[in-house]
Amino acid sequence: MGQTSGSLVGAALRLRGLDDPFAPRRGLDLALSAAFGQKQDDLGAMAQQDYALDLAWAWPLGGIWGAFVQYQAKSQQAERLYFNELYRIGGLRSLRGFDERALFVSSYLLGRHELRLHWESRSFFSAFADWAWAERRTILGREAFLALGLGLGMSFETPGGEFSLNLALGKLGDAPFSVSAAKIHLGYRVIF
Numbered sequence: 001m002g003q004t005s006g007s008l009v010g011a012a013l014r015l016r017g018l019d020d021p022f023a024p025r026r027g028l029d030l031a032l033s034a035a036f037g038q039k040q041d042d043l044g045a046m047a048q049q050d051y052a053l054d055l056a057w058a059w060p061l062g063g064i065w066g067a068f069v070q071y072q073a074k075s076q077q078a079e080r081l082y083f084n085e086l087y088r089i090g091g092l093r094s095l096r097g098f099d100e101r102a103l104f105v106s107s108y109l110l111g112r113h114e115l116r117l118h119w120e121s122r123s124f125f126s127a128f129a130d131w132a133w134a135e136r137r138t139i140l141g142r143e144a145f146l147a148l149g150l151g152l153g154m155s156f157e158t159p160g161g162e163f164s165l166n167l168a169l170g171k172l173g174d175a176p177f178s179v180s181a182a183k184i185h186l187g188y189r190v191i192f
Contacts (some may be wrong), residue, residue, distance in 0.1 A: 003041070004082065006048055010035025022162055022191065023122040023155065024058035025066050031055075039078055048078040061115075066124070068114040075107035080139050092185040095130050097149025097170025099183065105134040123156035128166075147172050153185075161190040 012033035018024040031054040039048040053073040060066050072094070074087055089108055091100030110132040116124040130149040135142065151168030166185040169177045 004039060004085070006037060006039035008035040008037035008048065008050060010050070018056060018058060020122065022189065023118075023124065023157075024056070024068065025060055025118065026058050029054070029056040041080060041082075043080065046079040048076065050074075050076045064118045066116045066118055068112075068116060068126075070110075070112040072110045073108065077106075081106050081137060083138055083140075086136065086138070089132060089134065092164070092166065092187045095132050095147055095149055095170070096128065096151055096153075096166050096185055097130065097168035097183055098147065103132075103134060103147065104136060106137045108132055108134040120157060122162060124154070126153045126155070126166075127151075128153060128168075130168075145173050150177070160192075161188060163188050 010033055012031065015028070015030045018027035018029045031052070033052045035050040037048055039046055051074065053071070056068070056070040058066060058068045076085070076087070083104060086104040086106055087108065088101035088104055089095050089110065090098035090102040094110060095103070110130070112128065112130045114126045114128040116126045118124045128151055132147045133144070134147065135144045147170065149168045149170040151166055153164060153166030155162060155164040164185070164187040168183050168185065169179065170181070170183065171177050
């Protein structure tokens with residue numbers, strides 16, 4: 001395995017409109033970025049492009065009920081991509097029901113859909129469905145797959161931050177859900 005180096009130049013746009021960045025009840029958040037440049041490896045120079053989109057939307061459904069939807073898309077394009085250059089998805093912050101950062105991909109579209117029952121300002125129970133279309137394109141070939149994670153969770157505010165607990169089942173492609181492969185995702189976010 002050889003060495004790679006490169007440089008990219010890009011631009012980003014971020015519009016923040018969520019009422020709370022940690023436990024939003026209403027609003028919209030949008031981030032776009034694109035970067036272009038050159039990459040060099042042992043076989044020569046090539047063009048490289050990276051693109052990213054992140055859209056989050058929260059809205060009240062009435063009373064203590066709310067909904068939250070998030071879409072993320074990322075893609076990196078180059079003539080040759082190596083395994084260690086790939087994005088890593090899976091786990092609490094991206095695709096629940098899978099091990100943390102266990103899926104190596106060069107491009108993906110990820111959707112997170114949550115129905116929330118708010119019981120305090122930053123505390124809620126949720127039922128969720130996370131899904132992803134992903135592609136792994138490397139020097140070894142191309143593979144595309146679908147992933148789905150379903151589960152229940154809760155998030156609550158503590159004096160120092162936010163604690164979350166989620167139980168999820170995940171499946172890749174046509175494989176069935178397996179209760180024996182359920183994942184428990186624990187998270188703690190410090191807020192100061």
